[in-house]
Amino acid sequence: MAYVISDSCISCGSCAAQCPVSAISQGASQYEIDPNTCIDCGSCAAQCPVSAISQG
Template sequence: MAYKITDECISCGACEPDCPNQAITEGDTQYDIDPDRCTECIGSYESSRCADLCPVDSCVPDPAHEETKEQLLEKWRKLHSGEEPAAGTY
């Protein structure tokens, strides 16, 4: 499932440059994740980069976006046309 950013976000910006899908953007009061671009880092990393980097644990799975690993990998393929997913990430 796609991740979301909670209200605890302190807008430090640490997560944004490391998202492999450019899913994270700076909003008016906090950073946001575009669920159409978030693959839980499937295809790129073995764990979710934003969650690993966030100093206040505000990057969390969003139950409103239930998806299977297969759906997340398909999303990744659409975002990375012509590339192959990294081994061990899906």
């Protein structure tokens, strides 16, 4: 199951920089994870300073 970013996202970009498959991009109001590209590695969740990323 792909990871998701909650509304707690502060748009710092640290998750996108950590993603090995470039599944994370800036959306309209916060970063978003493409569920079709996400490989469920969890690197983004470990990097998030506000714990806004979890498995969806």
